[in-house]
Amino acid sequence: MNFEAITIRDIAKELKLSVSTVSKALRDSYEISGKTKELVTNYAREHNYRPNPIAQSLKQGRSKSIGIVVSTIDNHFFSQVIDGIESVAHNNGYNVIITQTHESFDLEVQNVEHLTYRSIDGLLISLSTETKNIDHLKRLHSQGLPIVFFDRVSSEIDTHKVIADNYKGAYDATDHLLQSGFKNIATITSSANVSITSERLEGYKKALTDSGITINDDYIKYCPHGGKTTEEIEKALNELLSLDIWPDAILTASDRITTTTLALLHKLHIKIPEDIALLGFTNTNLADVLFPPLSSVYQPGFDIGKNAVEMLLSLIQAKRPVEEFETRILPTKLYKRQSTASSNSRLVDDANSIKPDGRKKDLK
Amino acid sequence: MNFEAITIRDIAKELKLSVSTVSKALRDSYEISGKTKELVTNYAREHNYRPNPIAQSLKQGRSKSIGIVVSTIDNHFFSQVIDGIESVAHNNGYNVIITQTHESFDLEVQNVEHLTYRSIDGLLISLSTETKNIDHLKRLHSQGLPIVFFDRVSSEIDTHKVIADNYKGAYDATDHLLQSGFKNIATITSSANVSITSERLEGYKKALTDSGITINDDYIKYCPHGGKTTEEIEKALNELLSLDIWPDAILTASDRITTTTLALLHKLHIKIPEDIALLGFTNTNLADVLFPPLSSVYQPGFDIGKNAVEMLLSLIQAKRPVEEFETRILPTKLYKRQSTASSNSRLVDDANSIKPDGRKKDLK
DNA sequence: TCGTACAACTAAAACGTTTGCGTAAATAAA
DNA sequence: TTTATTTACGCAAACGTTTTAGTTGTACGA
Numbered sequence: 001m002n003f004e005a006i007t008i009r010d011i012a013k014e015l016k017l018s019v020s021t022v023s024k025a026l027r028d029s030y031e032i033s034g035k036t037k038e039l040v041t042n043y044a045r046e047h048n049y050r051p052n053p054i055a056q057s058l059k060q061g062r063s064k065s066i067g068i069v070v071s072t073i074d075n076h077f078f079s080q081v082i083d084g085i086e087s088v089a090h091n092n093g094y095n096v097i098i099t100q101t102h103e104s105f106d107l108e109v110q111n112v113e114h115l116t117y118r119s120i121d122g123l124l125i126s127l128s129t130e131t132k133n134i135d136h137l138k139r140l141h142s143q144g145l146p147i148v149f150f151d152r153v154s155s156e157i158d159t160h161k162v163i164a165d166n167y168k169g170a171y172d173a174t175d176h177l178l179q180s181g182f183k184n185i186a187t188i189t190s191s192a193n194v195s196i197t198s199e200r201l202e203g204y205k206k207a208l209t210d211s212g213i214t215i216n217d218d219y220i221k222y223c224p225h226g227g228k229t230t231e232e233i234e235k236a237l238n239e240l241l242s243l244d245i246w247p248d249a250i251l252t253a254s255d256r257i258t259t260t261t262l263a264l265l266h267k268l269h270i271k272i273p274e275d276i277a278l279l280g281f282t283n284t285n286l287a288d289v290l291f292p293p294l295s296s297v298y299q300p301g302f303d304i305g306k307n308a309v310e311m312l313l314s315l316i317q318a319k320r321p322v323e324e325f326e327t328r329i330l331p332t333k334l335y336k337r338q339s340t341a342s343s344n345s346r347l348v349d350d351a352n353s354i355k356p357d358g359r360k361k362d363l364k
Numbered sequence: 365m366n367f368e369a370i371t372i373r374d375i376a377k378e379l380k381l382s383v384s385t386v387s388k389a390l391r392d393s394y395e396i397s398g399k400t401k402e403l404v405t406n407y408a409r410e411h412n413y414r415p416n417p418i419a420q421s422l423k424q425g426r427s428k429s430i431g432i433v434v435s436t437i438d439n440h441f442f443s444q445v446i447d448g449i450e451s452v453a454h455n456n457g458y459n460v461i462i463t464q465t466h467e468s469f470d471l472e473v474q475n476v477e478h479l480t481y482r483s484i485d486g487l488l489i490s491l492s493t494e495t496k497n498i499d500h501l502k503r504l505h506s507q508g509l510p511i512v513f514f515d516r517v518s519s520e521i522d523t524h525k526v527i528a529d530n531y532k533g534a535y536d537a538t539d540h541l542l543q544s545g546f547k548n549i550a551t552i553t554s555s556a557n558v559s560i561t562s563e564r565l566e567g568y569k570k571a572l573t574d575s576g577i578t579i580n581d582d583y584i585k586y587c588p589h590g591g592k593t594t595e596e597i598e599k600a601l602n603e604l605l606s607l608d609i610w611p612d613a614i615l616t617a618s619d620r621i622t623t624t625t626l627a628l629l630h631k632l633h634i635k636i637p638e639d640i641a642l643l644g645f646t647n648t649n650l651a652d653v654l655f656p657p658l659s660s661v662y663q664p665g666f667d668i669g670k671n672a673v674e675m676l677l678s679l680i681q682a683k684r685p686v687e688e689f690e691t692r693i694l695p696t697k698l699y700k701r702q703s704t705a706s707s708n709s710r711l712v713d714d715a716n717s718i719k720p721d722g723r724k725k726d727l728k
Numbered sequence: 729t730c731g732t733a734c735a736a737c738t739a740a741a742a743c744g745t746t747t748g749c750g751t752a753a754a755t756a757a758a
Numbered sequence: 759t760t761t762a763t764t765t766a767c768g769c770a771a772a773c774g775t776t777t778t779a780g781t782t783g784t785a786c787g788a
Contacts, residue, residue, distance in 0.1 A: 007773095007774060007775085008774065008775065009774075017737080017738090018737070018738045019738090019739095019774090019775085020737080020738060020739075020740090020777080021736085021737060021738070023774095023775070023776060023777085024737090024776090024777090027776085031735080031736065031737075032736070032737080033735080033736060033737090036736080036737085050481055051774080051775070052422075052483070052773085052774050052775070053481065053482055053483060054418055054421045054422045054427060054483055054773085054774080054775090055422055055743090055773070055774035055775040055776090056774080056775060056776080057418045057743095057775095058416075058418045058419055058422050058742095058743050058745090058774080058775075059742075059743050059774080059775050059776050059777090060743085060775085060776075063418060065461075072447070073437070073443050073446060073447055073450075074443040074444055074447050075443075076438065079437045079439075079443050080438055082437060082462075083436070083437055083438050083464070086437075086463070086464065090463070090478070095461045095482055096461070096462070097429075097459045097460070097461065098446075098450065098460070098462060099450070099454070100447070100450065114454070117414050117417065118417055118459055119416070119417060119418055259650055262653050263650075263652055263653050266652070266653055284648075284650065285623070286623055286648065286650050286654065288627055288630070289623070289626050289627050289630055289654055289655060290650065290653055290654055290655060291653060291655030291656070291657075292655070293655075369744095371743095371744060372744065372745065373744075373745095381767080381768090382767070382768045382769075383744090383745085383746095383768090383769095384746080384747075384767080384768065384769075384770090385766085385767055385768070387744095387745065387746060387747085388747085388767090391746080393747095395765080395766065395767075396766070396767075397765075397766055397767085400766080400767085415744080415745070416743085416745070418743085418744080418745095419743070419744035419745040419746090419773090420744080420745060420746080421745095422743090422744080422745075422772095422774070422775090423744080423745045423746050423747090423772075423773055424745085424746075424773085425773075
């Protein structure tokens, strides 16, 4: 409900003008004299007039809101993306409506349905791990709904896209493991359905072959549900640990998988990095204070969100049909920490092994 | 935009009925015969008719959307709350519109303004740390906008509220520290403005006095911005460490403060719990794998969100003015981990100190 | 003095619903 | 048969805007 509901009609009555004059005066139409405009705008300001956005939406056929579909909001990467989206959207007078798929295809279809039913002006989506078929999006897109993909994109729809440089992120990460002296590098990655998986996998493979190492398919494990359940990660890890030759390092290719793998290795009392090194994609700000400090690939979540919504708004506000589409690839950042320390430097350097040098100490 | 836009008018024309008949048929009015109802609903289903929610909103004076105001979404506690809100809201056909204050009073006012301007049916709010004055909410509330507070509540408005049992959470946490043999227990807490601070502080104090310990005000430090910046936490910690007698344990009373304090202690090479024990409110699922595993007070974020939105919906859907208000207090959960281990058990038990017993091992 | 042009405004339709009221036809009661 | 009641539907207003198509009144050139 819009409270303190003063309408354009109230103003018209009070000022003895017609409704249309008031409307035009407020919209600064050339048809209205300066005197009248001033009269109206002053009155409107003084009485705290607010146009009813619902009436405007109905009339103008746009809702000034955009829909977001992500797998889950309780994840640093996605909440940072949404943060970025929200900041730009609000500045442009748009609301965002967030929905979560929890990695379910059915929920994705249902959410998209619900969003269009709620009359959104555009859609920002990162596909669920279960999604293979995107007919539900194709239909809407062909009907003219502006769509921008981010993170988990699809090549089946020609539109703007924003992703992190997953290929390079994984390449650099793998390369760092190689440089640190690890040879048998395994990877636990997300569902084969989603784009990020193949991109990261390619980077991983290329780094290995560039170093003359043959790809061992036994070292590549998928999590069909993107690590939503601990079980599937446990299964993947289990399979790696039942190989004749243990991997000496693991690259985990998504946020949840990374943190869960770390927890599982702990549970098994497997030393990191002595027994197995760990490096993963994650946006947690706690990587530094994990045990051990976790080497990680950080994605620019906030910027991905910002870019995505900017592109979406440009589509929404385009005067003529847009034909040229762009895929923005934003750089990731590799943080080298103790979980991938090479054998030389693997000893010591444990925070707790250094004694405080006295009872008094200042920060910095 | 609502695509595939088939309207009630199209149906009327096609079926040679009046618009009102179609509308009533779809709403299952007693005025319409069974035959006609069937005819209309069948046609509607076949042609995938969707009522335009904007037109409905305009007509019915409600928007079927609710506003949320939190300090930041990039925080496990709040994202879990929102997750809970979203799950219930969607099931009831409501959208949620999320806004962030980033702990700024001005942004809070602006967001609330923006939300009501967007015609929300109700508001869920957790106040910013800067907020002392809630006139902006009082005005709306007196005009009839349903409001439910959660987490950081205010006593100045009589309405439903949902909070974690902050008092007991802090009491139990402090008590646990005492039981573990710590004597000089400090606390770094959020802004004195917000309810959670006083609730948690009271629990902390009561636990101390119950154990016959006098409160030492030097051991109580506030973060006026709720730990938004590292600086203010650094300052608080610095002040504690410049005392003649260091605290031997710290209770951190909010998520961000907890994790940042952990990081700062690391940076200072202060051993946890040997030099200073640490226990904090946090909803991260990584507490287990931090260094050291962090004792924590966990709040039922998801349930807080669920309860809050359920109460809000009951207010929105109430036939008559609600006069009886309820404050739901949900239990917190204390996880005892190594960061608060008592001196006896402080040795060993380090995950990495246990050797894997061979190359082959199964999980569980 | 007339027609024309322009400025400044108004009337009314439209967006897609919902809903109170009116009414014709069918049925029941008298 | 007449009158009352019920059933099933249509008309039109309403929600608060925007916008198209007028309608005034005045000024101006001829």
